[in-house]
Amino acid sequence: MLLIKGRVSIHPFFWMMAAASFITGQFHSFFILFMLVLAHEAAHGIAAVFFRWQVKSLTLLPFGGHLEVKGILNKPVTEEAVVALSGPFFHLLVHIFLLYSHLPFAYTEELIHLNLQLLFFNLLPVWPLDGGRILSCLIHLFFPFKKSLDLLIAFSTVTLLTLIAASVWQLQLQWLLLLIYAGFSTWHLYRTRHFLFKQFLLEKWKAQHTESKIVYVPASYSLHSLINSMVKGKKQQFLITENGKVIGTLSDDMIIKRYFSAHD
Structure with missing residues (x-):
């Protein structure tokens, strides 16, 4: 290899x-x-x-x-x-x-x-199978990283429970064992979701992005709301608006740095 x-x-x-x-x-x-x-x-x-x-x-x-x-x-x-x-x-x-x-x-x-x-x-649309990873990519096209992670875990859990019940009903032992393994992987993803989000922020902070995205946000947005708006694989520039006018800009690097400074 x-x-x-x-x-x-x-x-x-x-x-x-x-x-x-x-x-x-x-x-x-x-x-x-x-x-x-x-x-x-x-x-x-x-x-x-x-x-x-x-x-x-x-x-x-x-x-x-x-x-x-x-x-x-x-x-x-x-x-x-x-x-x-x-x-x-x-x-x-x-x-x-x-x-x-x-x-x-x-x-x-x-x-x-x-x-x-x-x-x-x-x-199968279940984490960590290829179908689950493809599903994850589709979700990330429409939602920020943190929301996408929560949706992936929820969808995988519901799908797994349905498939496990069907495997027990049909006495498919081999499929049942594989699905149980996938279940443990999904549970591990759930338990480590907060750590993964912080790891994502660090990777985003260090990355050299080729794509960029401009996001308009109201001045009332908190740091927590801004950090939860982070998407994967793209550089984000936040334009702060008030009364329909842009009053300032914040890069994702600045927001992430401020977030980790506040959590030291």
Whole structure:
């Protein structure tokens, strides 16, 4: 994995599924799954390197993986969406190739089945799956960072509870285990949301943005309201208005600096 400058590791949950495949005699299925997951993450890695992201580490999971990227919280939404879509796009290309290539491979049908499972599971609008990350990008197009984070957690939670209930009803143990893992990830996102917001502000403060956004705000706006108006991936210039006239300007750097000074 030359795309990764840091470490590559395998999550314990992945080893649990490997052990289960040995016990049940499904090792060949697990091997196919493992190769698909590697290629899936390679697609994400290639997209990340294309945008010159600094990838610090990669953790492999049964349904994909987790790329740890420097400054990920303040990346442009379009870049983040492309990186998130690259994994499902890889599975789509594999599916088209397998349908029309007619390879004389004994496990072609199983490869098609597992590839489609990974594709559809990763597209679920649940954090931290690719579908959840794509949903996050869509929300960030319309809302500030803090509001977007709250909406993502709420939507993921409702979707997860619905899917878990359906998995229990249909006795789909494999899906249930994967959804429970996603549930713990969403819970962790909820517990660390305040820390993530402060980390986002620091990343935004240090970033060199290529896009800018002008925001008109009334003079009555508090520091708290201004800080909650911060969006990801863009430089913001706040024009302070009173009685329909602009009476001053504030950059996002100034607001963030004042926010951290007030919280020292």
